[in-house]
């Protein structure tokens with residue numbers, strides 16, 4: 001079976017003998033799409049991050065030959081997302097354990113290289129999973145799509161935050177049927193310190209900035225909602241399908257190149273040694 005002969009790029013849509021044959025003879029890179037079930041304002045679905053990761057992973061797999069593992073859809077969340085209606089957060093420990101078990105299970109079928117493709121800020125659990133699996137000998141890369149691009153500002157007017165120009169543009173490209181732009185409106189969040197100290201997701205860091213996960217510097221979202229917030233950080237009215245297409249295409253090209261380089265360096269059946 002070649003990469004173009006398989007009937008699906010999804011692990012769970014193929015019979016086990018076909019999955020095993022593909023991983024043994026064609027490509028043993030597996031992508032795990034990681035998103036979240038989280039409120040995304042009045043205009044985008046609660047599964048936006050999961051749908052973004054799933055849609056991007058499918059396109060990467062079609063282009064590169066990698067296999068996509070079924071997405072758990074739920075994600076882990078920082079302290080300020082908890083207790084918000086429309087958001088179903090996993091604890092970091094739960095999410096880390098989930099990722100570890102999925103990678104271990106898929107490796108039994110013959111996959112030797114893993115890419116965690118996140119469309120939701122959850123480095124706090126993905127990085128822990130990467131290193132725990134590395135100790136066991138697994139080769140795992142963790143990408144958050146916006147940080148992997150780091151050139152969003154060439155495409156977007158504003159730095160990326162949440163349910164905003166960036167995420168809504170991707171949603172308009174991947175699943176326009178779930179987006180209601182008539183309800184899109186700008187929103188904001190109140191930081192506990194000046195935002196200049198934080199690196200916005202997907203932009204080049206400046207000297208003297210902290211990654212946006214490195215502190216409790218955001219006001220809890222449930223307090224902002226009680227004060228009339230709409231669950232948006234940024235301005236989704238600036239979103240367009242065209243911006244989404246550029247972002248997704250660029251991401252698909254970058255990750256596909258990564259998959260192809262890994263497969264050239266470590267041919268099917270071989271695993272980069274991590275332990």
Ligand SMILES: [Zn+2]
Nearest residue numbers: 048049163167
């Ligand atoms: Zn999101």
